[in-house]
Amino acid sequence: MALGYDAVYAEWLRSPTLHGIWQATAAGEEEPPGFENLNFLTRGELDRIVAELDLRSGEPVMELACGAGGLSVWLAQRPGIAVVGMDLSRVGVRVAARRAVAQSVRDAVFVVGAAGAAPVADASMAGVMSVDSLQYVPNKLAALRDVTRVLAPSRRMVFTAFELEPARVVGLPVLGVDPVADYAPEGCHKSVTRRVCTR
Numbered sequence: 533m534a535l536g537y538d539a540v541y542a543e544w545l546r547s548p549t550l551h552g553i554w555q556a557t558a559a560g561e562e563e564p565p566g567f568e569n570l571n572f573l574t575r576g577e578l579d580r581i582v583a584e585l586d587l588r589s590g591e592p593v594m595e596l597a598c599g600a601g602g603l604s605v606w607l608a609q610r611p612g613i614a615v616v617g618m619d620l621s622r623v624g625v626r627v628a629a630r631r632a633v634a635q636s637v638r639d640a641v642f643v644v645g646a647a648g649a650a651p652v653a654d655a656s657m658a659g660v661m662s663v664d665s666l667q668y669v670p671n672k673l674a675a676l677r678d679v680t681r682v683l684a685p686s687r688r689m690v691f692t693a694f695e696l697e698p699a700r701v702v703g704l705p706v707l708g709v710d711p712v713a714d715y716a717p718e719g720c721h722k723s724v725t726r727r728v729c730t731r
């Protein structure tokens with residue numbers, strides 16, 4: 533997994549082809565240059581994640597599986613929000629740290645780490661977000677237990693994950709097989725390719 537995403541993030545920096553394909557098929561026109569998140573969410577959905585975290589000024593938040601740091605840097609640009617981004621990919625973390633410097637963002641730090649063993653102190657985070665990544669994590673129970681360890685009392689984790697159709701991804705690198713077939717909470721209905729949640 534780490535090697536696969538290392539390769540993705542290394543290419544991401546230098547491949548106009550990869551950028552072009554991603555922009556045309558997934559990111560859409562609403563993504564500004566330099567944002568470079570690797571997920572399938574709209575800007576409205578990203579805004580909703582931030583709103584659901586209900587952060588107050590000066591509070592730290594962790595992005596679990598931050599990839600190349602597009603979301604963490606975007607979030608840390610908001611006044612008073614400090615972000616710790618963590619990802620399995622060393623290249624992703626390096627790119628993320630460079631992105632923060634390039635965008636003059638001071639309140640974002642990036643660390644290499646695996647879900648389930650975040651190098652973050654107990655009860656130190658006012659929120660945890662994770663976008664389109666938990667589907668890859670082999671031990672989800674351990675990952676979620678670790679999230680409860682790092683979260684301050686009564687604070688929230690907000691996450692999205694995508695579901696893979698095993699028949700369509702067989703043999704593809706990186707994707708693997710996710711034992712969770714359905715991430716939707718009760719109260720969600722399925723539109724053609726997305727689950728739309730009402731709560």
Ligand SMILES: C[S@@+](CC[C@H](N)C(=O)[O-])C[C@H]1O[C@@H](n2cnc3c(N)ncnc32)[C@H](O)[C@@H]1O
Nearest residue numbers: 537569570571597598599620621646647665668
């Ligand atoms: C689809 S990318 C999403 C990255 C980022 N959240 C974004 O929206 O741009 C999935 C990320 O999950 C990371 N990842 C996969 N398994 C992981 C694990 N067990 N622990 C930490 N990160 C993991 C990958 O390295 C990759 O960066």
